[in-house]
Amino acid sequence: MAKLSPSILSSDFSQLAAQVALIEEGGADYVHMDIMDGQFVPNITFGGPVVKSLVGKTSLPFDIHLMIERPELRIPDFATPQTEYIVVHQETCDHLDRVIHQIKEVGCKAGVALNPATPVSTLECILGEVDLVLIMSVNPGFSGQKFIPYAVLKVCELDEIRKNEDLDFKIEVDGGVSLENAAMLVESGADILVAGNAVFGAKDISERCREFKKIIE
Ligand code: DX5
Ligand code: ZN
Numbered sequence: 001m002a003k004l005s006p007s008i009l010s011s012d013f014s015q016l017a018a019q020v021a022l023i024e025e026g027g028a029d030y031v032h033m034d035i036m037d038g039q040f041v042p043n044i045t046f047g048g049p050v051v052k053s054l055v056g057k058t059s060l061p062f063d064i065h066l067m068i069e070r071p072e073l074r075i076p077d078f079a080t081p082q083t084e085y086i087v088v089h090q091e092t093c094d095h096l097d098r099v100i101h102q103i104k105e106v107g108c109k110a111g112v113a114l115n116p117a118t119p120v121s122t123l124e125c126i127l128g129e130v131d132l133v134l135i136m137s138v139n140p141g142f143s144g145q146k147f148i149p150y151a152v153l154k155v156c157e158l159d160e161i162r163k164n165e166d167l168d169f170k171i172e173v174d175g176g177v178s179l180e181n182a183a184m185l186v187e188s189g190a191d192i193l194v195a196g197n198a199v200f201g202a203k204d205i206s207e208r209c210r211e212f213k214k215i216i217e
Contacts, residue, residue: 001216001217002186002190002191002192002193002216002217003029003030003191003192003193003216004027004028004029004030004192004193004195004199004209004212004213004216005028005029005030005031005032005063005172005192005193005194005195006023006028006030006031006032006194006195006196006199006200006209007032007033007034007065007143007174007194007195007196007199007200008020008031008032008033008034008200009032009034009045009142009143009196010143010144010196010197010199010200010201011200012200013046016050016053016054017053017054017057017058019200019205020054020057020058020060021057021058022205022206022209023060023199023205023206023209024058024059024060025206025209026205026206026207026208026209026210026213027209027210027213028060028199028209029060029061029192030060030061030062030063030084030085030192031054031058031060031061031062031063032063032065032174032194032196033046033050033051033062033063033064033065034065034067034143035047035051035064035065035066035067035068035078036067036068036140036141037067037068037069039068039069040067040068040069040089040091040092040140041067041140041141042141043141043142047074047077048074048077048078051064051077051078051080051083052080054082055080055081055082056082058082060082061082061083061084061085062078062080062082062083062084062085063084063085063087063172063192063194064078064083064085064086064087065087065113065134065174065194066078066086066087066088066089066092067089067092067113067140067141068092069092070092071088071089071092071093071099072093072095072098072099072102075099075102075103075106076106078108079103079106079107079108083108084108084109085108085109085110085111085131085132086103086106086108086109086110086111087110087111087112087113087132087134087172088100088103088110088111088112088113089112089113089114089115089140090112090113090114090115090118090122090123091114091115091118093112096112096126097125097126097129100112100126100129100130101129109131109132110129110130110131110132111130111131111132111133111134111170111172112126112130112132112133112134113133113134113135113136113140113174114133114134114135114136114154115136115139115140116136116137116138116139116148116150116151119154120133120154120157120158120161127161127162127165127167127169128165128167130169131169131170132169132170132171132172132192133158133169133170133171133172134172134173134174134194135151135154135155135158135171135172135173135174135190136151136174136175137151137152137173137174137175137176137177138174138175138176139175140174140175143196143197144196144197144201145175145176146176147175147176147177147178147181148175148176151173151175152184152185152188155171155173155185155188155189155190156188156189158171158189159171159188159189160189162189170191170192171189171190171191171192172190172191172192172193172194173185173190173192173193173194174194175194177193177194177195177198178195178198179198179211179212179215182195182212182215182216183215183216186215186216193212193216195212198212199212
C-alpha cells in the first residue's frame with residue numbers, strides 16, 4: 001500500500017493552510033515541502049518559518065525535501081513536532097553519514113535524495129543507515145516538469161538491493177508523477193509518491209487525492 005505526499009509547491013500559497021486541509025480531506029498521507037535556496041536549484045521557495053506555521057494546522061506528518069547547499073546548517077529549523085522525514089540531497093553533502101545522523105539526533109527520519117543523473121551506487125555505503133531514498137524523476141527546482149523515464153530503472157535497482165540485502169528504507173519518487181504513471185511506479189517498488197501539479201492543479205484537489213489513493217493502494 002503506497003502513500004501519497006502532495007507537494008505544496010504547486011499550491012496557492014496565499015491560502016496555504018486551507019490547501020493543506022483539502023489534501024488531508026482527500027486522504028493524503030504526508031505534506032511534501034520543497035525547500036529551495038536559489039543556489040543548489042534555480043528557484044527560491046520558503047524556509048523554517050513557513051514550515052512551522054503549519055504545525056497544528058493539519059494532522060498530516062511533514063515530508064521535508066531540502067534542495068539547499070550546506071543542509072547541515074539548517075536541520076534544526078525543520079525538525080518540528082510534525083516532521084517525519086527530513087530529506088537531503090546526496091549532491092549537497094560532503095559528509096553524508098554525519099548529516100544523516102544529525103537528522104536522527106533531532107528526532108526525525110532521515111532521507112537522501114538523488115538527482116536524475118546521480119547513480120544509486122553513490123549510496124551503497126549508507127543504505128543501511130537511511131530511512132528513505134528519494135528518486136528525483138525531474139531535475140529539481142520546479143513543479144510541472146515532464147517525468148524522466150529512466151528514473152524508473154533507479155527505483156527498480158533500489159528495490160532489488162533492498163530485497164537482496166534485507167534493508168527496510170522507503171523509496172519515494174518525486175517529479176512528474178501523475179495518475180497515468182502512479183501504478184507503474186508502485187509496481188516498480190515506490191512506497192511514497194510525491195505529486196505537485198497533478199494534485200494542486202486539479203479542479204477538485206481532495207477528489208484528485210482520492211483518485212491517486214485508489215490507484216496506489
Ligand atoms: C521539484 C520538487 C517537487 C515538485 C513536484 O524540484 O522537488 O516536489 O514540487 O512537482 P510535480 O509533481 O508537478 O513535478
Ligand atoms: Zn520535492
